[in-house]
Amino acid sequence: MAYRDQWVTCEKCGKNFVFRVEDQRRQASMGFDVELPARCADCVEVVELGPGLRQGVVKWYNDEKHFGFIVQRDGSEVFFHRSNFLGENPAEVLKDNTPVWYELQSSDRGPTAVNVHLRE
Ligand SMILES: [Zn+2]
CATH class of the missing domain: 2.40.50.140 (Nucleic acid-binding proteins)
Incomplete structure (x- = not known):
């Protein structure tokens, strides 16, 4: 799979942020399915x-x-x-x-x- 930076809009605060190639690679290397995050780093703790x-x-x-x-x-x-x-x-x-x-x-x-x- 080819990775590239992707813009994502946080579902909580509406801020646009980048889902970076490094993060996508890290998820894949850890055995995760690479999925777009729903929330930005500031809001993700609520989900976690x-x-x-x-x-x-x-x-x-x-x-x-x-x-x-x-x-x-x-x-x-x-x-x-x-x-x-x-x-x-x-x-x-x-x-x-x-x-x-x-x-x-x-x-x-x-x-x-x-x-x-x-x-x-
Ligand atoms: Zn957010």
Whole structure:
């Protein structure tokens, strides 16, 4: 697929912004379907804190510390604890760049990923 910069109008604030080739490549390299974002960077957080299953990839997971981080579709990172991984042998399967599904939940320390499971 050929990537090119594309203008997008934010559905929330109506601002025009560029969906850059670098962002499209990054999404593709992470195993995502490349889709036009509906909202600009200023408004996307509202969406990201909504309910529902999201696609991400494991940035790293440390089985001794019992936690790790997931890279979200927008490139930001979110914390997850082993207790929120739905599966066996997290030390074995949660390698760097492993595609996962997760849901976001707010906590005292900010958003955290819950219901983390492998994306086949
Ligand atoms: Zn906006």
